[in-house]
Structures are given as C-alpha cells and as structure tokens.
Amino acid sequence: MNQKRSHHSTRPDLLAAREGLPRDLATAVDRFERHLAWERGLSRHTVRAYVADVVSLLEHFGAGHPEGGPGLGELDIASLRGWLSAEHERGTSRTTLARRAAAVRTFTAWAYRRDLLTEDPGPRLSVPGDRRQLPPVLREDQADSVLRAAASGAEQQDPVALRDHALLELLYATGVRVSELCGLDLENVDHERCLLHVIGKNDRQRAVPFGTPAARALARWLKVGRPELSGPRSGEALLLGVRGGRLNPRSARRVVYDAVSTVRDAGGVGPHGLRHSAATHLLEGGADLRSVQELLGHATLSTTQLYTHVTVERLKAIHERTHPRS
Template identity: 70%
Template sequence: MNRTSSERPDASARRDRLSEEAADAVERFERHARWERGMSAHTVRAYVSDVVSLLTHVEKENENDRGVAGLDAAALRAWLAAEHDRGAGRATLARRAASARAFTAWAHARGLLEVDPGPRLSTPKRPRRLPSVLRRDQAESMLDSSEDGVRAEDPVALRDHAVLELLYATGVRVSELCGLDHGDVDHERCVLRVVGKGDKQRTVPFGVPAARALEHWLGQGRPALARSGSGDALFLGVRGGRLNPRTARRIVYESAGAVRGAPRIGPHGLRHSTATHLLEGGADLRSVQELLGHATLSTTQLYTHVTVERLKAIHERTHPRS
C-alpha cells in the first residue's frame, strides 16, 4: 500500500492493523482530500491520522463490523469520548470531529455508508483566542536588528533578513513563502504571485524595505548558496535546496525572541501582526482578506478583535476614569 512519506509513524502502524476494507477506504479518502479537495499536506496528514484513529476504535469495539460499515453517530461519539478521556483538548476534539465529518460525508457520497452520521456529531466550539502579535515598534526593532546583522559576505544573514522583511510586508504563510520561485516576483511592480490553499493564486504587494532586502539577497546572497540542483527556488537553504519551512520558522522565532518584551511568535504570529497593523493603519477588511488569502471574511474579522482589545488596554492604562 502506498503512503505519503510524511505520514506519522504511529498513524502508519495503526493503519497497517486496519482491515483491508478500512485501509482501502482510508487510501481513497486520502487521494480525495489531496487531489480533489486540494487540502494542504499538513491538513491531509491530520485528517488521515484522525480517520485511522476512528476506524481503529470502531473495529476494536465492534469485531463484527469491519471497515466503514460500523460508523454511526453513536460510534463517532464514543470515539470522541475515548479521545477526551485520553486527554485531548477542545481544539483537538473539534479538529477530529471535522475530520470524521469530512470522512463520513465522503463515504456516504461514494456509497460506503447508507446514511451520513456526520451532521449529527456536535462538539464544543473551539475558543477563539486572540493571536499574539508584535507591536509596531517591536516589529521595527526586529527588522532593524536583522538588517544590522547583514553583511554582504554572509549569504545566510542576507537570506534571513529578506525572509523576515517579506513575511512581514506581505503576511504570506510560511509554506507560501518557501514555495516562491524567481518568476513569482515582479520587481518592477513590487508584487508577488502567491499560490495559497486550494491552489488559489493571489497577488500580494510588498514595500521598499522588502524590495531592498530581496535585491541584496538575490544579488549577493543567493549566488553564494546556489547549486546545480537549486532550480528556480527564490529562497535557498545552506545546502542549496529550497528553503525548508522549519528553517523559516526558526528564523522568525529567534529574531522575534531577541526583541525585549516581544511575545514568542513564529511566521504565523508575524502574519497576525501584519494583518493587525494593516487594520490599525486604516485598511478595510475586504482588502486584508484578499491580501491574506482568507476564504471567508469571518476569519479576517478576528483581527478586529485584536485591535479592539488593544484600544481597551490603552484606555484602561491611560484614561483617568477608566
């Protein structure tokens, strides 16, 4: 049976213990999620792992029901209850319920289930926590420190500074940044062509500081790291391959962590910071939604909560009758 190399070992081991019918259903669902629904590799891994856990639980509890046939509302609830007993939090349970609903809807559409039990499955809503973000002065301090450390003879420093500037300027996801090629950058117009979730393309502008950092990286840094197999990748690792998202995350964590008083954030926190600063500067929600590549406006609206909370904190700290 073919599997993605990135699948977690524990999920792979449990998958091997499934009945042939269940394992085949998982294989087909994985292809559906990856190729038909265009889910990211990370989401596919999570969904497949959850479905394997669900089917393992059902087959263990009901030896007479092998495969998908044993899935009903009671089985789904019993699985989630068992996951809760193992210590899964509300956010994890919400995601696993979403995985189960996606799988049962697919199985019903393919004729593997007569009735889809997914819509009858309810879980506590995930609490929408306000994301940690940098203040504007903290973001400027992080980028200034990064620029101070740049040396023309140090290609890694040039790369790291360009990564930080571009992430903050555009608010793109770290996977989107690492997937950029030379041809995705329009230097004259200062815009990126980004391929986001579901293979949807969007155009994202960036400013002068990011353009300058990118120019230095491409002119002095990238040629020093490029190898015969580097291809068209915009950002490279030290061995000349395409920059790994883990490396980009480390760059952000270390750079933000060096700023006094700044929250511990990674690329996603920097994306939150970009959105917050845009809204604080007067950008409208629709524009920010398009820049970030959000499918729905409600996702972007989370950032208005951040700005309101900041206003409340400032009011309480400075107003004489707060």
C-alpha cells in the same frame, strides 16, 4: 488485505493500524485518502493527519462492536461522540480535539455523498466550549525592532544576514506563509510593481504587494547575497540555504524565532505570528477584511475575521489604560 495503498500513506504505523480494520472500513479509508489527495489536492501532511484521525475513529468504532465488526453504515453520532470523549479522557488538548472533529466531519460528509452513510452525523459533532485562541502578535514597535536589528546585521554584507533581512521584511510586508515564501522562484517576483505571485493552499494563486523596505532588502539579497550562496543546487529558487539549495521552511522558521527572541516581551512569536502581526496591523491601519482575506489567501472570510478580535482586545487594553471612566 490486498487493497492497494495510496502513495500518500507513508507512515508504517498508520498502514499497520489500517490493516487491522475490517475490510469495508479499510477500503473506505483508502477511497477517502484518494479523494483528499487527488480530488481536493490537499498537501501530503494534511492528508496524513486526516487519515490518522479517521483511522483512530474507526478503530474505536470497531472496538465497540466486537461481534464480526460493524459496517460503516452503522456509524452514528453516538459513535462519534464516544470516540471524541475517549480522546478527551486521554488528555488530548482542546485544539487537537477540534482538529480531529473537523477531520471526521469531512469524512462523514464524504461518506454520505458516496452513499456509504444513510445520513451524515458529522454536523452534530462539536467540541464543548471550543474557542479559537487569539493568535500571538507583535506590537508595531516590536515588529519595527525586529526589522531594524535584521537591517543592522545586513549592513556587514554577509550573504546569510542579507537573506535573513529579506526573509523577515517579506514575511511581515506580505503576510505570506513561510512555506509559500520558501517555495518562490525568481520569476515569481514582479520587481517593477512590487508584487509576489504566490501559490497557496489548494494551488490557489494570488498576487501580494510589498513595500519599499522589503523591496530594498530583496534587491540587496539578490545583488550581493544570493550570488555568494548560489551553486549547482540553487536552480531558480528565490531564497537559498547555506549549502546553496532552496531555503528549507524549517530553517526559515528558526530565523524568525531567533530574530524575534531578541525583542523584549515578544517570546513565542514565530513565522505564523509574523503573519498574524501583518494582518492585525493592516486592519488597525484601516484595511478592510476582504482585502486582508485576499492578501492572506484565506478561503473564507470567517478565518480572516479572527483578526478583528485581536484588534478589539487591543482597543479594550488601550481604553482601560487611558479612559478616565474605564
């Protein structure tokens, strides 16, 4: 096949699988990939995941039509359900099934808008019994213990400890994603107004406030810690790794896991858990959903509403422990 590939297709196994599809299906995948990458501006990781799910669907679709291969116009709800059922039988988790179904719904909606399908079967595809799991979060006292321990470690003025303290304080104070924080430059911090200027998913920009503890930790890092780690590769990065380059999100996640692991009954909470914790504690403190949505950079309010379930579960637990008629 001579179809030119998008620069986002970097996995050899994915390219090989696509080469095995009939020409019209492979061409549709290429066009869909360019739509995700260039028109919607999704990340390389997200594009690869969506394309992998669509290729999986179309491979299953083609296997069911051995005589010359089917055209994309024959893709219907029965085909989608058959593929999802096969994925379930392979032991694919419900969370992954839900993600794959969402990717395929995105593909069929796109194909329908491009007149590649006469109708869109995607909205009728669902994962039976799918429920979003409540995210693991820290209690307020646990979050306080994590930050106190980080502050204690920073008292020795070690540059890495100072950076880790600033990292943890900012993640919890703002609820930003770890990738967003690692991507910040020095100019993205408004010290006078205590704001981070963050570029989130789909290049959406937002200003996120942080409080006095985070401001103090950040100031100590910038005054004492950062100059010690700074080098030719540092550029304008706000947070640096031990070799002087921009702090890698993977390294930042390890910092969070290590810090939280020292707190009793807090295992399993990582950077995203710290983000969940920040959102939950904001709502428990009286913040409204719209404000939390803006702070977290959620595209829709329905995503933010997940945190209300967390606070309800906590309220139920308190009621059961304390109410005489519980």
